[in-house]
Amino acid sequence: VRTLLAALAVAAPFAVAPPAAVGPPLPAAPADTGDLIVRYAPGADAAQRADARRDAGVQRDESLPLARAEVVEPVAGVPVEEAVRRLEEDPAVQYAEPDVVRRASLTPDDRYFRAQWGLDNTGQAVGGASGTPDADVDAPEAWDRTTGADGVTVAIVDSGIDLDHPDLAPNLWQNPGEAGAAASNGADDDGNGFVDDARGWDFAATPDDATPQDGDGHGTHVSGTAAARGGDGIGVTGVAWRARIVPVRALGDDGSGTASDVLRAYDYARRAGARVVNASLGGSSPSRAERDAIAAAPDVLFVVAAGNDGADNDVLPAYPCNLDLPNVICVAASDRSDGLADFSNRGASTVDLGAPGVAIASTWLGGDWVLLDGTSMATPHVAGAAALLLARRPGATVADLRGALLGSVDQRPGLAGRTVTGGRLNVAAALDAITPPPAAEPAPPRESLPAPAPAPAPGPAPEQPSAPQPPPGPQAAPLGPAPAPAAPPPATTAGIDRAGPTLTVRPARRSLALVLRRGLPVTLGCSERCALRAELVAGARDARRLRLTTRSRSVGVARATRSLARAGRATVTLRLSARARSRLRRTRSVRLTLRVRATDAAGNPSTRTVRVTLRR
Ligand code: CA
Ligand code: CA
Ligand code: CA
Numbered sequence: 001v002r003t004l005l006a007a008l009a010v011a012a013p014f015a016v017a018p019p020a021a022v023g024p025p026l027p028a029a030p031a032d033t034g035d036l037i038v039r040y041a042p043g044a045d046a047a048q049r050a051d052a053r054r055d056a057g058v059q060r061d062e063s064l065p066l067a068r069a070e071v072v073e074p075v076a077g078v079p080v081e082e083a084v085r086r087l088e089e090d091p092a093v094q095y096a097e098p099d100v101v102r103r104a105s106l107t108p109d110d111r112y113f114r115a116q117w118g119l120d121n122t123g124q125a126v127g128g129a130s131g132t133p134d135a136d137v138d139a140p141e142a143w144d145r146t147t148g149a150d151g152v153t154v155a156i157v158d159s160g161i162d163l164d165h166p167d168l169a170p171n172l173w174q175n176p177g178e179a180g181a182a183a184s185n186g187a188d189d190d191g192n193g194f195v196d197d198a199r200g201w202d203f204a205a206t207p208d209d210a211t212p213q214d215g216d217g218h219g220t221h222v223s224g225t226a227a228a229r230g231g232d233g234i235g236v237t238g239v240a241w242r243a244r245i246v247p248v249r250a251l252g253d254d255g256s257g258t259a260s261d262v263l264r265a266y267d268y269a270r271r272a273g274a275r276v277v278n279a280s281l282g283g284s285s286p287s288r289a290e291r292d293a294i295a296a297a298p299d300v301l302f303v304v305a306a307g308n309d310g311a312d313n314d315v316l317p318a319y320p321c322n323l324d325l326p327n328v329i330c331v332a333a334s335d336r337s338d339g340l341a342d343f344s345n346r347g348a349s350t351v352d353l354g355a356p357g358v359a360i361a362s363t364w365l366g367g368d369w370v371l372l373d374g375t376s377m378a379t380p381h382v383a384g385a386a387a388l389l390l391a392r393r394p395g396a397t398v399a400d401l402r403g404a405l406l407g408s409v410d411q412r413p414g415l416a417g418r419t420v421t422g423g424r425l426n427v428a429a430a431l432d433a434i435t436p437p438p439a440a441e442p443a444p445p446r447e448s449l450p451a452p453a454p455a456p457a458p459g460p461a462p463e464q465p466s467a468p469q470p471p472p473g474p475q476a477a478p479l480g481p482a483p484a485p486a487a488p489p490p491a492t493t494a495g496i497d498r499a500g501p502t503l504t505v506r507p508a509r510r511s512l513a514l515v516l517r518r519g520l521p522v523t524l525g526c527s528e529r530c531a532l533r534a535e536l537v538a539g540a541r542d543a544r545r546l547r548l549t550t551r552s553r554s555v556g557v558a559r560a561t562r563s564l565a566r567a568g569r570a571t572v573t574l575r576l577s578a579r580a581r582s583r584l585r586r587t588r589s590v591r592l593t594l595r596v597r598a599t600d601a602a603g604n605p606s607t608r609t610v611r612v613t614l615r616r
Helices: 046-056 080-089 139-145 180-184 218-227 259-271 288-295 375-392 398-407 427-434 512-518 540-545 578-584
Strands: 036-040 058-063 069-074 093-098 153-158 244-249 276-279 301-305 328-334 353-356 360-364 368-372 503-507 520-526 530-538 555-564 568-574 589-600 605-615
Touching: 036 046, 036 080, 046 058, 046 069, 046 080, 046 578, 069 080, 080 093, 139 375, 139 427, 153 218, 153 259, 153 375, 218 244, 218 360, 218 368, 218 375, 244 259, 259 276, 259 288, 276 375, 301 375, 301 398, 328 375, 328 398, 353 375, 360 375, 375 398, 375 427, 398 427, 398 530, 398 589, 427 530, 427 555, 503 589, 503 605, 512 578, 512 605, 520 530, 520 555, 520 589, 530 568, 540 589, 555 568, 555 578
Parallel strands: 153 244, 153 276, 276 301, 301 328, 328 353
Antiparallel strands: 036 069, 036 093, 058 069, 360 368, 503 520, 520 568, 530 555, 530 589, 589 605
16 A cells, blocks of 8 residues: 655645635626627617627627617637727727626626636736636636536545535535435445445545545645536636535545545445546556556546646656546646646646646635645546536546547647647537537437447456456556656557547638638548547738737637547538638738647547638
């Protein structure tokens, strides 16, 4: 039995900063949804209204039962305040304002939501530094689609949870077999081997007990990022507003625990019905038992932290991050500007993606909220996202979740070559990617088929939990002295799909004028089931020339995502943003780059880049 991880700072595994209070108290979050209400001036005709929208970088969203008024939404990159300012300067507009109508249901009124830059980055200052607008996971955009159903269960294997925290208590899982009087009758009413386990279990205590109360704070913070109650007017919001949190305490108040307790916690989580396990913990020694325990739960997605050593996990492995299993996703920490956080581990072949992990506001002991840094804080952004995907599509498999989460990232230079995907979590895009295939592809309910081709098998044979097989590959060496540090990365582990799909990209030939009006159709082909993401990008030089940006950087002007349930082709239409349309209408030709990324069910990406020249 090994010690999993010594505390790195005040707050345990993979959190690096001592907790800082979220305060000074923030101004109450402005109650806007990211959309705007615009009321046009009397007499402004349709063309003048359209010009006003175009110049402000907004597009129509919904009509309103109020004369001359409608809801509009900013196109990517235009802050609401800026859109309001531009609209109000236009003589065709009587007034414009942030939309307060949809906010109540879609965007949280939680007091510290403004501090949660990782969810919605407007460039606001948090913890004494400000960031880059839209260097975030697009959470409000995701919540336009769903805020998560009751009942998706996420286990937090950690230091426990502040059971009475007002921002967490409403989302705590309740064991139906140990409810009411059964919770304290000293009997194992549901026969699961745990007496009175009404709301999780504490494996770190000696002896074990039924109260996974957090004495460290780490688990409480992690829980809040994944699933603090959203839209309740207090504190923060989790990525999933109403997921059920199963607190499983496996780390003590010093933030360390044993592999055996962690394994028990994994198993408890699985048996409690968790579809997602967040494990913001790790260590440098491999554990065969840990690997087997995770492999024995192929229907549970394990979202784990990369570690905070500023190291390359491809060279210096960390576990469970480096486990080469299809149900493990390993997360690095990104900063306010989409760079890799300086403390974060990386790994071009071992760390899957980035998520916000610097100055993250979340729940803390004593009903409080604090800011923390760490890959521990990045990880639950992804776990919460997985819960949202399951709320959207309850039948999604682990392979579906993995494909959607990894196939929809926002590519960022700071993460390229340092993570498998080269990108940062985008929850809204992941939700789009998990959307069930359209009716055109009759999606047979998999339950009704006699023997559907199984998703990529996790190993050469079904796992026999009681009879661990000699696992393949060097990383499964028995416990003992540290492995040779420069051991070659495990190549082609048997049974694991490591090849990206074969991808074909064929843009239609269209004039610039037609693309401005109707978009650019692109036919995409994939050699297997995959998640596709296509983006049209203006290079730095053209972007500046066309006033798409004032800085020297490339700018995305259109993007689309699509999932293919099997090998085949699909046509997506890339519609230019309103801002891009208004800028491009003044030019005779433009050269754009079409970037397409396909990610297969095992998370292996393929990319293709095609130059597209559009002329009038
Ligand atoms: Ca029980
Ligand atoms: Ca009982
Ligand atoms: Ca809240």
